[in-house]
Amino acid sequence: MKHKYCSVILVLFILMSVYSSGCVSKNPEEQVPETVTTFLTAINDGDFNTAFNMYTGKDFLAVASIKMIFGNKGIEPGSIEDMNIVSQNITDTLAAVEVECTVLDSEGKNNIIPIYFTLQNSQLGWIVTRVSFTVPLTLDNAQVVDVPVETTKIDVIANNAPLIFIFAVLMLGAGLYIDKKDKAKKKENSRTIDVSGATPIQKESIAQYVKFVPSQQITVGKPATVDVWVKNFTQQPYHDFAIKAKFANSLEPEKINLFFDTIAPGETAKRTWVVKPKLSGWASIEEPTVVFNYGGTKYIGVLDPVWLQVQ
CATH class of the missing domain: 3.10.450.100 (NTF2-like; domain 1)
Structure with missing residues (x-):
C-alpha cells in the first residue's frame, strides 16, 4: 500500500x-x-x-x-x-x-x-x-x-542518506555559526559611538538615504523589529557609519547602537533594532542620531522620531 x-x-x-x-x-x-x-x-x-x-x-x-x-x-x-x-x-x-x-x-x-x-x-x-x-x-x-x-x-524519501549527512554537516556549521555570532554580538555590544568633533548636518539631507521600517503587528511582550536601511548614492564610501537612539521606557531594546562600518558607493545596507514592547499604545524611538565619516570629515545628524503602534 x-x-x-x-x-x-x-x-x-x-x-x-x-x-x-x-x-x-x-x-x-x-x-x-x-x-x-x-x-x-x-x-x-x-x-x-x-x-x-x-x-x-x-x-x-x-x-x-x-x-x-x-x-x-x-x-x-x-x-x-x-x-x-x-x-x-x-x-x-x-x-x-x-x-x-x-x-x-x-x-x-x-x-x-x-x-x-x-x-x-x-x-x-x-x-x-x-x-x-x-x-x-x-x-x-x-x-x-x-x-x-x-x-x-519525495526528494527527501529518495535521497534520505545524503540528506542526513548534509543535515549533520549543516547542524555542525550552524553550531559554529551561532557560537561565532554570539561572540560577535558580545563584541558589538561593547562598542561605543564617538561623536566628538563631528560636523552637524541637516536632517533633511540624511533622511534621503536613511529609512526606518518597523515590523507589522507589534504586540506587547513579543519581540519586534525596526529595520534601518542606508543607501549610499554618492561616489565615495561612508566610513564608520553608525546610528544610535533613545528608546521610550515602554520599549526594551536588545541594543541601542547599530554599526554599519563601511558602506561602498551604490551599496544598500541594513541593520535592525530588536525591541520588546511592555505597554500597548504608541511608543517612540527618539533622536535617531547618525554618525559617519565622508571624505575625511566626520558628520552627525539627528532624525525625526520613529513611532511604533503596539497592540
Whole structure:
C-alpha cells in the first residue's frame, strides 16, 4: 500500500515538474511581457511581497528594499498611470525588456520613467533577475543566476542518506555559526559611538538615504523589529557609519547602537533594532542620531522620531 501511495505521489510530482518546466505553458513572447507587467502592477498595488517573490538577484536585498528603491525613483504605490513595453529581446532562456512607465508625481504631473529588465526562464517560470533605472540591460550583459527550487517530500524519501549527512554537516556549521555570532554580538555590544568633533548636518539631507521600517503587528511582550536601511548614492564610501537612539521606557531594546562600518558607493545596507514592547499604545524611538565619516570629515545628524503602534 505504501508503494502504491509513493507511486501516486511520484506521478503527481512528475506532472507538476513537467508543468513548471514550461512544457505546459504559454510561449515566451507572451510570458515575458506578462511577467514584467505583473511585477510592475504588484509595485503599483503596494504588494511588494509578490514583487519580491518574482525576483531573484542582487538589486533588491529584501522586500523593503524594493519599496525604498522604487520610491527613490518617484514610483510610489498608485502612481503608475500606464506601462508601455518599448522593446524586448527574448531567447529560450533569457530576455531583456525596456518599459516606459507613465508616473504621476506629487505635483500632479506625468513623468515618463524608463525601466530596464532582464529575465530568466526557470523551473518556476520566467523570473526577473535585474532591474535598472539608468543603464539599459541587454542579453549581452545578462547573466544566468541560480534559482532556488523548494525540495519536495519525495526528494527527501529518495535521497534520505545524503540528506542526513548534509543535515549533520549543516547542524555542525550552524553550531559554529551561532557560537561565532554570539561572540560577535558580545563584541558589538561593547562598542561605543564617538561623536566628538563631528560636523552637524541637516536632517533633511540624511533622511534621503536613511529609512526606518518597523515590523507589522507589534504586540506587547513579543519581540519586534525596526529595520534601518542606508543607501549610499554618492561616489565615495561612508566610513564608520553608525546610528544610535533613545528608546521610550515602554520599549526594551536588545541594543541601542547599530554599526554599519563601511558602506561602498551604490551599496544598500541594513541593520535592525530588536525591541520588546511592555505597554500597548504608541511608543517612540527618539533622536535617531547618525554618525559617519565622508571624505575625511566626520558628520552627525539627528532624525525625526520613529513611532511604533503596539497592540
